[in-house]
Amino acid sequence: MTNRKMRILIGKPGLDGHNRGAKIIAKELCGQGYEVIYTGLRNSPEQIVSAAIQEAVDLIGLSILSGAHLRICRKIMDLLDQNGATDIPVIVGGIIPDDDVTKLKEMGISEVFGPGTSLSTIVEAIGNTLAAENAGRAPLKR
Amino acid sequence: MGGEVKRAKESWESTVLAGWLEENPESRSSFETKSGMSLDRLYTPAADEPDYLSRLNFPGQFPFTRGVTPNGYRSKPWVMGQYSGYGSAEEANERFRYLIEQGQTGFSIALDLPTQIGLDSDDPAACGEVGRVGVAIDSLEDVESLLRGIPWHKVRQIRTTANAISPIVAALFIASAQKNGIDPNSISVLIQNDVLKEYIGRGTFIFPPQPSVKLAVDVIEYCAAHLPNWTPMAICGYHIRDSGSTAVQEVAFTFANAIAYIEEALSRGVSIDAFAPKLYAFLGSDIDLLEEVAKFRAARRIWAHLLKERFGAKDPQSSRLNIFGYTLGSALTAQQPVNNLMRVTIAALAAVLGGVQTLATSSYDEAVCLPTQESVTLSLRTQQIIAAESGILGTVDPLGGSYAIESLTDEIEAQVLQVLKRIDQQGGAVNCIESGIIQNEVSEAAYALQKRIETGDRKLIGVNVYATTEKSRIPIFSINDDMEERQISRLRALKSRRNDRALNSCLLSIQRAARNNENLIPSMIEAVKEYATIGEICGVLRDVYGSHIDSTEF
Incomplete structure (x- = not known):
């Protein structure tokens, strides 16, 4: 793991086409030394999970603005579970009401970021999540 | 005032303005400031200025820098349009x-997203x-x-x-009116x-760009021939801007796209003056006030020259750019959301x-949820206060x-023209979109x-300055969840009672027309009358044109 760059998948599940945030995060993570795979618009949960496993990513970041986050995240977490890939942490960014943040965390989503979160906050949280995962223990917030 | 401008103004007053006022009387006999000072309809330079007449001229006159009507909002204010429906x-x-x-x-x-991208409500992806x-x-x-x-x-x-x-939606409205015995x-x-x-921006594409332009121009061509009262297209900058473009990119890419449609329409023999008067521009209005005011003025001037000089428009209406402005959603913040009112x-x-x-105003809670009735009303009041109380309608x-x-x-004009020239050199908007050049520039x-916001170079109140940890308490609008199930069962019931033979023959006609590169609207009207769904028609077209796969570049 130490010999290669950490690999992050940025996905936009659902039909919403607003990809400004996803692309900004992808660019920033790239600049921070990660290898970033952006999967474009309209990914199904199946596509995201299979890409994540095939590409052996270290973390999945999802951008969801359509309001369908609970359904989509439930599906992705189930698929990761079915594929024995629950060790890949998942973070979510989007317009997520507070009550739903709690629900997402209960599902096992590591971090949830709302609109206006600074890039440095996100980068730091990703670093911490990956470090915790690498240290062979569950990340603090899971 | 100098001689030349003064004479031109007198001539404008006696012809353009006088004719306009006969049809559009002003809302008051005189306009004054709150303290009672008289406001002139139009202020012009006191002495001759070089290029005044060619670059600015009087409102309602080419190149329309100072506006598309001779007296601005003195006859009636802008149309206050709001976006709604769910x-x-x-x-x-x-x-x-x-x-x-x-x-x-x-x-x-x-329209909901499945409809916009050609998926029926019972499609698993919906x-x-x-x-x-x-x-x-x-x-x-x-x-x-x-x-x-x-x-x-x-x-x-x-x-x-x-x-x-869009051609399917046009067909749906035509069929609906015809079935009601209405023209x-x-x-x-x-x-x-x-x-x-x-x-x-926004991403509700279905087919690759080239056939998509063909479909868009089918609507323009059909309306030019049969539905002159319809507006067959609004060229959109708003979505480009909301994806993070600059003001210059917004105008330049919007007009580059317009050029692609116009060229396709002209290549089919549609006359420029048969559709250009109906087109209008849907542009964002951001918070940087001076840049935005300049942008709207520059957009009108560029459009006027483009239509007259490049496309040979003779009807003055063709070179007059009507603008639908919408306050930019991405300028709003989820932090301290009430600040968004300002x-x-x-x-x-x-x-x-x-x-x-026309102006539509965003609701202050948009960065957090779908707007509530109360926030929508407040955003309308914002416009009403500007119109009724601010006094800026007087001149x-x-x-x-x-x-x-x-x-x-x-x-802005010079920079937009530079971008347009470069896009022309690179083969036009369709080429530049296919190769991802435009998308990458916007990204x-x-x-x-975003980096300027991160470093604090660009300040955002409540986000990178004066931030508080207090949670916002605004009412959240939620939608009824069993709506989807009801829609799906209604669709299934419909699908089971249609005349399948007639339906399939209609879908085949669309396929044939698409393969022969004919205008698809006539065959779509017949198909929707047999209750062909948008998903079925798009399925036929996907077979002919293929689907656009989004780029994974960032």
Whole structure:
């Protein structure tokens, strides 16, 4: 793991086409030394999970603005579970009401970021999540 | 005042202005400031200025820098348009009937995402998205429910955000009117129909860019021949800007897309003056007031020259750019959301000072949820306060002649023309979208702006300055979840009672017309009358044209 760059998948599940945030995060993570795979618009949960496993990513970041986050995240977490890939942490960014943040965390989503979160906050949280995962223990917030 | 400008102004007053005022009397006999000082209709340079007549001229005259009408908002204020619509066709119908009873004569129909990208409500990929950001329309049956009980003679205008599916939506309205014994040309339908911007922002594309332009121009061609009262296209910058572009990119990419459609229409033998007068521009209004005012003025001037000189428009209406301004959603913050009321006010003011014809204002809670009734009302009040109380309606193009504004207007114009020239050299908008050049430039701009916010170079109140840890408490609007199931069972019932033989023959006709590169609207009208769904028609077209796969570059 130490010999290669950490690999992050940025996905936009659902039909919403607003990809400004996803692309900004992808660019920033790239600049921070990660290898970033952006999967474009309209990914199904199946596509995201299979890409994540095939590409052996270290973390999945999802951008969801359509309001369908609970359904989509439930599906992705189930698929990761079915594929024995629950060790890949998942973070979510989007317009997520507070009550739903709690629900997402209960599902096992590591971090949830709302609109206006600074890039440095996100980068730091990703670093911490990956470090915790690498240290062979569950990340603090899971 | 110098001789030349003075003489030209007298001539403008006696011809252009006098003729206009006969048809459009002003709302007051005189306009004054709050303290009683008289406001002139139009202020012009005291002495001759070089290029005044060629670069600015009087409002309502080429190149329309100072506005498209001779007296600005003195006859009537801009149209206050609001965007709405969600849920099922029946729920939207209730809302429309209420609005018509209240005296509203036009309404906008927002479509949900599955509809916009050609998926029926029962498509597995539509799961969870039916009726979420707009109305679900699967077939003519939904259009009939949407318009049930609405007195057609009272409906002046229907606006819809159809883009990739625009010819099908045109066919649905035509079929619906015909089935009601109404001439479709007697209502004015506005179809957004600017699919190229979907590849740059927002993302509701279906087919690759080239056939998408063909479909968009089918609507233009059909309307030019049969539905002169319809508006077959709104060229859109708003979505490009909301994806993070600069003001210059917004105008340049919008016009580059327009050039692609116009060239396709002209290549089919449609005359420029048969459709250009109906086109209008849908542009964002951001919070940087001076830049925005200059942008609207520059956009009018560029368009005027483009239409007259490049496309040989003879009808002055063709070179007159009507603008629908919408305060930019991405300028709003989720932190301290009530602050957004002030942001919207400034952006709305920019649009009014820039001389837009229609204005829609965002709701302060948009960065957090779908707007509530209360927040929508507040955003309308913002416009009403500017119109009734601010006094800026009293004189046309009030910032015209300001050194800062004129200099910025010139600068934006020069930069937009430079971008347009480069896009021409690179093979036009379709090529530049296919190769991802335009998308990448917008992403770069969005990233650069975000970095400026990160470093604090660009301040955002409540976000990188004066931030508080206090949680916002604003009411959250939620949608009824069983709507999706009801829509799906209605669609299944419809599918089981159609005449399958007639339906299949109609779908085959569309396929044939598409393969022969004919205008698809006539065959689509027949198909939707047999209740072919949008998903089925798009399925036929996907077989012919293929699907566009989004780029994974960032």
